[in-house]
Amino acid sequence: MRYRKLGRSGLEVSAVAMGCWAISGGSVWGPQSEEDAIAAIETALQVGINFFDTAEAYGAGRSEQLLGKALRGRREQAVIASKVSPSHLHPADLKAACEASLRRLQSDYLDLYQIHWASRDVPIAEALGAMEELKAEGKIRVIGCSNFGPQDLTDLLGHGRAEVDQLAYNLLWRAVEYEIQPLCVQHAVSVLPYSPMAQGLLTGKFSSPEEVPEARRSTRHFSRNRSRTRHGKSGAEEETFEALSAVRAISDEIGEPMGNVALAWVLSRPAVPSVLAGARNAEQVRANARAAAVELSEDVLKRLTRATEPLKELFGTNPDMWQSDSRIR
Numbered sequence: 001m002r003y004r005k006l007g008r009s010g011l012e013v014s015a016v017a018m019g020c021w022a023i024s025g026g027s028v029w030g031p032q033s034e035e036d037a038i039a040a041i042e043t044a045l046q047v048g049i050n051f052f053d054t055a056e057a058y059g060a061g062r063s064e065q066l067l068g069k070a071l072r073g074r075r076e077q078a079v080i081a082s083k084v085s086p087s088h089l090h091p092a093d094l095k096a097a098c099e100a101s102l103r104r105l106q107s108d109y110l111d112l113y114q115i116h117w118a119s120r121d122v123p124i125a126e127a128l129g130a131m132e133e134l135k136a137e138g139k140i141r142v143i144g145c146s147n148f149g150p151q152d153l154t155d156l157l158g159h160g161r162a163e164v165d166q167l168a169y170n171l172l173w174r175a176v177e178y179e180i181q182p183l184c185v186q187h188a189v190s191v192l193p194y195s196p197m198a199q200g201l202l203t204g205k206f207s208s209p210e211e212v213p214e215a216r217r218s219t220r221h222f223s224r225n226r227s228r229t230r231h232g233k234s235g236a237e238e239e240t241f242e243a244l245s246a247v248r249a250i251s252d253e254i255g256e257p258m259g260n261v262a263l264a265w266v267l268s269r270p271a272v273p274s275v276l277a278g279a280r281n282a283e284q285v286r287a288n289a290r291a292a293a294v295e296l297s298e299d300v301l302k303r304l305t306r307a308t309e310p311l312k313e314l315f316g317t318n319p320d321m322w323q324s325d326s327r328i329r
């Protein structure tokens, strides 16, 4: 496993992190056994993954609880990132949300605390002020944000620092490359890619939109005719599956699993120290961890980038993977 620093912080994290949303099951991910979730986290530590991303919103605290349970007695081996929901950004709410996360995680500190989505009601200076107080009290070590576009990130950086901006980023979803990523490079803020396998699409296990579980056909890749979408547009199903075929062909040619190629590609992009790979069992964790050792040649990287350029152009600059009326500014 390779380890890299987050932003200008001293936090050293594994290049492949474990995203802990899916282990909470729920309406997007469906049934999930606790045994598999705990085994996934234990396996992550065994294969050198030290970075775990969760949120108070995942399974209404279930993900944090599972992580706390699995890490009992070995908290110091892990770098835990959690997130506060946008409805909890008033300073008193934010502090209470942090305390509740700590209780569920059975820890007295969070390594990284991120604002999950920007709020249109609470000025960023107020939320950051509460974060700084938590830092001074030793309850959080590093401050981050998530789903912050150029306007929100610039606003935040005018009042303080965030060491990471967590955003949807994968071969099929490259909107961050237009504006946010260059801004992150300029300010030494790390981009933490979420949904790096496009919620499983980039592992190659679905060969048509019909095979994708209904609850995951909610992104702007899919047509408004799919019941879970809320963007109201025609989507890009044909183009998405064409791009997937191209990624599959390149992966087959170099003899690497498609999912690992997708993770290695995003790890090669500017300002990306670590990738948040979601996993629901030990086997997926082991498979994803191997991506840290995959070295893609310059030629392969260029071909992957070129193959997914039409999709990038089609989706344009809106980085919101679900809504055309973007919540990201």
Ligand SMILES: NC(=O)c1ccc[n+]([C@@H]2O[C@H](COP(=O)([O-])OP(=O)(O)OC[C@H]3O[C@@H](n4cnc5c(N)ncnc54)[C@H](OP(=O)(O)O)[C@@H]3O)[C@@H](O)[C@H]2O)c1
Binding pocket: 018, 019, 020, 021, 022, 029, 053, 054, 116, 146, 147, 166, 167, 193, 194, 195, 196, 197, 198, 199, 200, 201, 203, 205, 259, 276, 277, 278, 279, 280, 283, 284, 285, 287, 288
């Ligand atoms: N900040 C935010 O707003 C935000 C939003 C979304 C996600 N995130 C973070 O990013 C993390 C990852 O994103 P994500 O979970 O949306 O998507 P993802 O990492 O692209 O996909 C994860 C899913 O793909 C499948 N999978 C994973 N590894 C596999 C493998 N080796 N072989 C076959 N299938 C595999 C699993 O689902 P199945 O087995 O069910 O197919 C898994 O749950 C989350 O856990 C969360 O920490 C943050």
